[in-house]
Amino acid sequence: MSKIHYMKVLLGTSSPQLGARVAKSLGLGILDCEYKKFPDGEFYVRIRAENDDVIVVQSLRSNDDVVVLNLIFDALEDCNITAVIPYFGYARQDKKFQEGESVSIRALARFVEGYADRVISVNLHSEESKRYFNKLKEIDAMPIIGKWLKNNFDDFVLISPDYGSYERVRTSAKYASCEFDYLEKKRISAEKVEITPKEVDVRDKVVIILDDIISTGGTIVTAGKILQEMGAKEVYAVCVHAVFANFALNKLYQSGIREVVSTDTIEKITSKISVAEEIAREIAKKE
Protein backbone atom coordinates (compact mmCIF):
# COMPACT_ATOMS: atom_id res chain seq x y z
CA MET A 1 0.00 0.00 0.00
CA SER A 2 1.51 3.37 -0.94
CA LYS A 3 1.69 5.89 1.84
CA ILE A 4 0.08 9.32 1.97
CA HIS A 5 2.25 12.41 2.52
CA TYR A 6 1.38 13.77 5.91
CA MET A 7 2.77 13.66 9.41
CA LYS A 8 1.34 12.00 12.49
CA VAL A 9 2.57 11.49 16.02
CA LEU A 10 3.13 8.07 17.55
CA LEU A 11 2.81 8.08 21.33
CA GLY A 12 5.45 5.77 22.79
CA THR A 13 4.66 3.78 25.92
CA SER A 14 6.82 6.03 28.11
CA SER A 15 5.70 9.44 26.76
CA PRO A 16 1.94 9.47 26.03
CA GLN A 17 1.24 12.80 27.73
CA LEU A 18 4.17 14.68 26.23
CA GLY A 19 3.54 13.07 22.82
CA ALA A 20 -0.09 14.22 22.89
CA ARG A 21 1.02 17.73 23.86
CA VAL A 22 3.49 17.82 20.96
CA ALA A 23 0.75 16.64 18.55
CA LYS A 24 -1.64 19.30 19.85
CA SER A 25 0.97 22.01 19.60
CA LEU A 26 1.70 21.09 15.95
CA GLY A 27 -1.96 20.48 15.09
CA LEU A 28 -1.17 16.90 14.08
CA GLY A 29 -3.16 13.69 14.50
CA ILE A 30 -2.14 10.76 16.69
CA LEU A 31 -1.41 7.40 15.08
CA ASP A 32 -3.48 4.36 15.88
CA CYS A 33 -1.22 1.95 17.75
CA GLU A 34 -1.71 -1.18 19.86
CA TYR A 35 0.67 -2.23 22.65
CA LYS A 36 0.51 -5.54 24.49
CA LYS A 37 2.70 -7.30 27.01
CA PHE A 38 2.68 -11.08 26.94
CA PRO A 39 2.66 -13.12 30.17
CA ASP A 40 6.37 -13.85 29.71
CA GLY A 41 7.16 -10.12 29.56
CA GLU A 42 7.63 -9.80 25.81
CA PHE A 43 6.05 -6.81 24.04
CA TYR A 44 3.84 -6.63 20.96
CA VAL A 45 3.44 -3.51 18.82
CA ARG A 46 1.03 -2.93 15.92
CA ILE A 47 0.83 0.45 14.18
CA ARG A 48 -1.63 1.45 11.46
CA ALA A 49 0.57 3.95 9.63
CA GLU A 50 -1.17 4.98 6.44
CA ASN A 51 1.04 8.09 6.22
CA ASP A 52 4.76 8.25 5.54
CA ASP A 53 6.04 10.80 8.08
CA VAL A 54 5.94 9.78 11.72
CA ILE A 55 7.10 11.55 14.85
CA VAL A 56 7.83 8.94 17.52
CA VAL A 57 7.89 10.26 21.10
CA GLN A 58 9.48 7.79 23.50
CA SER A 59 11.75 8.51 26.46
CA LEU A 60 14.36 5.86 27.22
CA ARG A 61 14.22 5.60 30.98
CA SER A 62 14.16 1.80 31.19
CA ASN A 63 15.29 -1.26 29.26
CA ASP A 64 11.65 -1.98 28.37
CA ASP A 65 11.45 1.45 26.72
CA VAL A 66 14.39 0.52 24.50
CA VAL A 67 12.79 -2.77 23.43
CA VAL A 68 9.45 -1.07 22.70
CA LEU A 69 11.21 1.62 20.64
CA ASN A 70 12.94 -1.10 18.64
CA LEU A 71 9.57 -2.73 17.87
CA ILE A 72 8.05 0.68 16.98
CA PHE A 73 10.86 1.37 14.53
CA ASP A 74 10.44 -2.06 12.99
CA ALA A 75 6.66 -1.60 12.60
CA LEU A 76 7.27 1.77 10.93
CA GLU A 77 9.33 0.34 8.07
CA ASP A 78 9.07 2.52 4.96
CA CYS A 79 8.23 5.63 7.04
CA ASN A 80 10.36 8.74 7.56
CA ILE A 81 10.92 8.84 11.28
CA THR A 82 11.57 11.78 13.58
CA ALA A 83 12.62 10.20 16.87
CA VAL A 84 11.86 12.42 19.84
CA ILE A 85 13.68 10.91 22.81
CA PRO A 86 12.94 13.48 25.56
CA TYR A 87 15.06 11.59 28.12
CA PHE A 88 17.92 9.71 26.53
CA GLY A 89 19.07 7.12 29.09
CA TYR A 90 22.41 5.32 29.15
CA ALA A 91 24.27 8.66 28.74
CA ARG A 92 26.34 8.14 31.90
CA GLN A 93 28.47 5.49 30.18
CA ASP A 94 29.79 7.94 27.58
CA LYS A 95 33.29 6.49 27.25
CA LYS A 96 35.33 3.40 28.08
CA PHE A 97 36.29 3.78 31.74
CA GLN A 98 37.94 0.33 31.60
CA GLU A 99 39.21 -1.77 28.72
CA GLY A 100 36.51 -3.98 27.23
CA GLU A 101 33.50 -1.90 28.26
CA SER A 102 30.74 -0.97 25.87
CA VAL A 103 30.14 2.74 25.36
CA SER A 104 26.42 2.50 26.16
CA ILE A 105 25.32 5.87 24.76
CA ARG A 106 27.21 5.16 21.51
CA ALA A 107 25.37 1.84 21.17
CA LEU A 108 22.01 3.56 21.77
CA ALA A 109 22.85 6.45 19.43
CA ARG A 110 23.71 3.98 16.64
CA PHE A 111 20.48 2.09 17.28
CA VAL A 112 18.24 5.18 17.14
CA GLU A 113 20.04 6.84 14.22
CA GLY A 114 19.95 3.54 12.30
CA TYR A 115 16.18 4.01 11.95
CA ALA A 116 15.49 7.72 12.45
CA ASP A 117 16.00 10.51 9.95
CA ARG A 118 16.03 13.11 12.73
CA VAL A 119 16.65 12.78 16.46
CA ILE A 120 15.50 15.32 19.03
CA SER A 121 16.34 15.11 22.73
CA VAL A 122 16.41 17.32 25.81
CA ASN A 123 19.53 18.06 27.91
CA LEU A 124 21.69 15.02 27.30
CA HIS A 125 23.55 14.11 30.46
CA SER A 126 27.03 14.78 29.10
CA GLU A 127 28.70 16.82 26.38
CA GLU A 128 30.78 13.76 25.53
CA SER A 129 27.62 11.79 24.58
CA LYS A 130 26.77 14.17 21.77
CA ARG A 131 29.75 13.20 19.65
CA TYR A 132 28.21 9.79 18.99
CA PHE A 133 25.25 11.36 17.17
CA ASN A 134 25.06 12.72 13.63
CA LYS A 135 21.37 13.64 13.47
CA LEU A 136 20.78 15.02 16.96
CA LYS A 137 19.14 18.33 17.83
CA GLU A 138 19.36 18.99 21.54
CA ILE A 139 16.87 21.20 23.36
CA ASP A 140 17.91 23.08 26.47
CA ALA A 141 15.10 23.09 29.06
CA MET A 142 16.86 25.67 31.24
CA PRO A 143 15.17 28.76 29.73
CA ILE A 144 11.63 27.39 30.22
CA ILE A 145 12.52 26.21 33.74
CA GLY A 146 13.75 29.74 34.51
CA LYS A 147 10.56 31.30 33.12
CA TRP A 148 8.40 28.84 35.06
CA LEU A 149 10.25 29.62 38.30
CA LYS A 150 9.85 33.35 37.73
CA ASN A 151 6.09 32.88 37.36
CA ASN A 152 5.72 30.59 40.37
CA PHE A 153 8.15 31.83 43.04
CA ASP A 154 9.03 35.20 44.55
CA ASP A 155 12.46 36.22 45.74
CA PHE A 156 14.57 33.04 45.61
CA VAL A 157 18.16 31.88 45.09
CA LEU A 158 18.92 29.24 42.48
CA ILE A 159 21.61 26.75 43.49
CA SER A 160 23.46 24.17 41.45
CA PRO A 161 24.36 21.16 43.60
CA ASP A 162 27.73 20.94 41.84
CA TYR A 163 29.96 22.75 39.39
CA GLY A 164 28.84 20.41 36.58
CA SER A 165 25.37 21.98 36.55
CA TYR A 166 26.60 25.54 37.12
CA GLU A 167 26.25 26.68 33.48
CA ARG A 168 22.76 25.20 33.26
CA VAL A 169 21.74 26.99 36.45
CA ARG A 170 23.27 30.22 35.17
CA THR A 171 21.02 29.99 32.09
CA SER A 172 17.88 29.38 34.15
CA ALA A 173 18.80 32.18 36.54
CA LYS A 174 19.06 34.58 33.60
CA TYR A 175 15.45 33.79 32.63
CA ALA A 176 14.29 33.80 36.25
CA SER A 177 16.14 37.09 36.98
CA CYS A 178 17.45 35.70 40.27
CA GLU A 179 20.68 35.18 42.24
CA PHE A 180 22.54 31.92 41.65
CA ASP A 181 25.51 29.93 42.93
CA TYR A 182 26.80 26.37 43.28
CA LEU A 183 27.92 23.85 45.89
CA GLU A 184 31.05 21.77 45.61
CA LYS A 185 30.35 18.03 45.41
CA LYS A 186 32.54 14.97 45.91
CA ARG A 187 31.07 11.60 44.85
CA ILE A 188 32.07 8.88 47.36
CA SER A 189 30.14 6.01 45.70
CA ALA A 190 27.20 5.48 43.31
CA GLU A 191 24.74 6.23 46.13
CA LYS A 192 26.75 8.60 48.37
CA VAL A 193 27.92 12.15 47.80
CA GLU A 194 29.68 14.65 50.08
CA ILE A 195 29.11 18.36 49.61
CA THR A 196 31.16 21.25 50.98
CA PRO A 197 29.39 24.62 51.03
CA LYS A 198 30.66 27.51 48.91
CA GLU A 199 30.19 31.19 49.77
CA VAL A 200 26.44 31.32 49.30
CA ASP A 201 24.31 33.51 51.51
CA VAL A 202 21.16 31.41 51.83
CA ARG A 203 20.20 32.43 55.37
CA ASP A 204 16.44 33.12 55.61
CA LYS A 205 16.08 32.73 51.87
CA VAL A 206 13.94 30.51 49.65
CA VAL A 207 16.45 28.24 47.90
CA ILE A 208 15.77 26.21 44.78
CA ILE A 209 18.25 23.47 43.89
CA LEU A 210 18.32 22.87 40.14
CA ASP A 211 19.90 19.83 38.47
CA ASP A 212 19.60 18.05 35.13
CA ILE A 213 18.72 14.65 36.62
CA ILE A 214 17.42 13.39 39.93
CA SER A 215 18.22 9.70 39.98
CA THR A 216 18.67 8.21 43.47
CA GLY A 217 18.09 11.66 44.98
CA GLY A 218 21.39 11.45 46.89
CA THR A 219 22.76 14.67 45.42
CA ILE A 220 19.68 16.75 46.25
CA VAL A 221 19.15 15.22 49.71
CA THR A 222 22.72 16.05 50.69
CA ALA A 223 22.63 19.53 49.15
CA GLY A 224 19.25 20.21 50.77
CA LYS A 225 20.49 19.22 54.22
CA ILE A 226 23.52 21.49 53.92
CA LEU A 227 21.40 24.41 52.74
CA GLN A 228 18.96 23.87 55.63
CA GLU A 229 21.90 23.76 58.08
CA MET A 230 23.12 27.02 56.55
CA GLY A 231 19.81 28.64 57.50
CA ALA A 232 17.77 28.49 54.28
CA LYS A 233 14.12 29.30 55.01
CA GLU A 234 12.66 26.80 52.50
CA VAL A 235 14.38 24.41 50.10
CA TYR A 236 12.84 23.21 46.80
CA ALA A 237 14.24 20.91 44.12
CA VAL A 238 13.77 21.22 40.38
CA CYS A 239 15.13 18.99 37.61
CA VAL A 240 14.76 18.27 33.93
CA HIS A 241 14.71 14.46 34.10
CA ALA A 242 12.84 12.87 37.02
CA VAL A 243 14.40 9.40 37.00
CA PHE A 244 13.58 8.82 40.69
CA ALA A 245 15.34 5.47 41.21
CA ASN A 246 15.06 3.59 44.52
CA PHE A 247 12.17 5.61 46.04
CA ALA A 248 14.05 8.88 45.50
CA LEU A 249 10.90 11.01 45.86
CA ASN A 250 10.20 9.54 49.30
CA LYS A 251 13.78 10.31 50.36
CA LEU A 252 13.57 13.87 49.03
CA TYR A 253 10.38 14.75 50.92
CA GLN A 254 11.60 12.99 54.08
CA SER A 255 14.76 15.11 53.98
CA GLY A 256 12.78 18.34 54.27
CA ILE A 257 12.56 19.38 50.60
CA ARG A 258 9.31 21.39 50.36
CA GLU A 259 8.43 20.44 46.82
CA VAL A 260 10.00 18.64 43.87
CA VAL A 261 9.20 19.88 40.36
CA SER A 262 10.34 18.43 37.04
CA THR A 263 9.66 18.67 33.33
CA ASP A 264 7.66 16.03 31.44
CA THR A 265 10.68 14.43 29.69
CA ILE A 266 9.91 11.61 32.13
CA GLU A 267 6.23 11.65 33.03
CA LYS A 268 5.85 11.79 36.79
CA ILE A 269 3.55 13.39 39.37
CA THR A 270 6.18 16.17 39.63
CA SER A 271 6.04 17.04 35.88
CA LYS A 272 4.70 20.59 36.10
CA ILE A 273 6.87 22.10 33.36
CA SER A 274 6.27 20.91 29.80
CA VAL A 275 8.91 20.81 27.08
CA ALA A 276 6.23 20.16 24.41
CA GLU A 277 6.37 23.65 22.86
CA GLU A 278 10.16 23.52 22.54
CA ILE A 279 9.98 20.08 20.90
CA ALA A 280 7.20 21.21 18.55
CA ARG A 281 9.24 24.28 17.57
CA GLU A 282 12.26 22.10 16.78
CA ILE A 283 10.16 19.68 14.69
CA ALA A 284 8.62 22.55 12.76
CA LYS A 285 12.03 23.97 11.80
CA LYS A 286 13.05 23.49 8.19
CA GLU A 287 16.22 21.39 7.96
Ligand code: R5P
Ligand atom coordinates in the same frame (compact mmCIF):
# COMPACT_ATOMS: atom_id res chain seq x y z
C1 R5P B 1 25.55 14.54 38.03
O1 R5P B 1 26.45 14.66 37.23
C2 R5P B 1 24.15 14.96 37.70
O2 R5P B 1 24.08 16.30 37.30
C3 R5P B 1 23.21 14.71 38.85
O3 R5P B 1 23.66 15.49 39.95
C4 R5P B 1 23.19 13.26 39.26
O4 R5P B 1 22.99 12.45 38.15
C5 R5P B 1 22.09 13.02 40.28
O5 R5P B 1 22.13 11.69 40.68
P1 R5P B 1 21.54 11.24 42.08
O6 R5P B 1 20.12 11.75 42.15
O7 R5P B 1 21.62 9.76 42.06
O8 R5P B 1 22.41 11.83 43.15
